[in-house]
Amino acid sequence: MQPFDNVRHIAFAGMDGLILYFGGKDVTQMNAAVSAYHLALKANPPIWLKEAIPSYDSLLILFDAKITDSHGVYHLLRQLQPQMSAGKSLRRHRIPVWYGAPEANDLDEVASHTGLAVSEIIALHTATVYRVFAVGFAPGFAYLGESPERLSVPRRKTPRTKVPAGAVALADRQAAVYPQMSPGGWQLLGLSPLTLFDPASAQPALLQAGDAVEFYEIDEREYLEQVKA
């Protein structure tokens, strides 16, 4: 199948799947193209569409093979008119963080890896506009990128068995907020009182691929107030 527009490569993903890989100068630009196609597909979902799973530079499309075949899917994709607005995000979220909360505090370790003071770490983290590149690994777990190079940290040598829900984390040049308590090997900066995942809601995950995320600092008192609210 011939690539077209921002699509640099198309591969079969089984009898009932196609995966599109997008081009661009960096992952942010590739991901913007992924979001544009994802959005255009979902704006008017064809009856055969079972899943459209966006990730960093790819969009996996699973279809009902009783209704169409890969040619039919390809034909429709070629006709999509995604609104490309380079790097533009879908929604913007501002996420409060109590940095250094005792249950989620690897600030000293991050400081020793980066050579930054704790105040500089917080300043860099709150100054970055992150993009949700992908949601996966666990329900509602959003991969955010990219941290400034100076904030890049390796994963912990020994992963924790229990990272609390709301923990704000860094690994390499990625960031995340743990939607539920789970094991995890990322470095923790603090806790957010925000509910990122509500399985009973029609849209359980607050953060969706393509969204923009900014963090801001709150103190313990504000954290406790917002948790109660």
Add this chain to the structure above:
Amino acid sequence: MTISFTMINPGFISLIVDAGRTGMQEQGFSGSGPLDVEAFNFANWLCGNPEGNPCIEIAGDVHIRFEHSATIAVCGPAVSLAVNGEPASELATANLSAGDEVQVSQQLAGQRCYFAVQGAWQVPEIAGSVCTVMREKLGGLAGDGKPLHAGDTIQVVPAAQENISRILPASMLAPYDSDAPVDIIPAYQHDMFSSRVRATFYSSAYSVTPQSDRMGYRISGPAISSGFEAMRSEGINCGSVQVPADGQPIIMLADRQTLGGYPKIGVIAPYDLPRVAQSVPGTTLTFNPVDPENARGTWLLRQARIDNFFRNN
């Protein structure tokens, strides 16, 4: 009114499953659903249930007591059913009276069968499905992802339908005992594996290992290393064969994570997935590459045969 039944012994593992979570993978929910979709569909058909009605996916020997009269069926490879200790015909509807006790057992440890009860199960729906995903702590009787325990009671609102009696010919079941190669569609990073590695994969036998669960089955055999490491995570279709750095493939199944960063050589054709999922550790599998449209043709014929049988019986 509702009827109820109680798990006296849940066997090795008993999970409430339905057709799975559709349209939720972009939010990180596992697709879930039965490991053997065909046996699941047959069990529901035997009970006169709508497609996708909840069932219990059973591994091991299970003992269940019915507090009320009910219509049940069980379907899977080499499964046997007893009511109050008397053998009952498997692959057939059974109509139970209040107080009846049912035992389900399977010849091979590691296989799964589906236990259907006619009616609307009163179990909580989460993200569009009642499917139990233990790793996600979602679904099942209490919605928290726990498998069924001894003493758990399930409530069902019976269907208005009178007692029904259906029989499924064994010839309708997937060819569980076939040693024919498993059809696989070359997909994803297939072209990036060297031709020598691909030739190795298609000409070698792989053995199902005990490291196999609802997320995926690990198979062992000649290594098929891809030689590339850094790959961005991407969506994973059911039946994808991913190859980690050690070259030992993993077949991704119902409870697979939605995204993964291992290269994938292909995706198993859906009509061969029941047979793969019912392969117990030690089973030997070989693989045969098929064109996606040919695979679709084979799949459509099988679906048409099943649909036709359902329509006429």
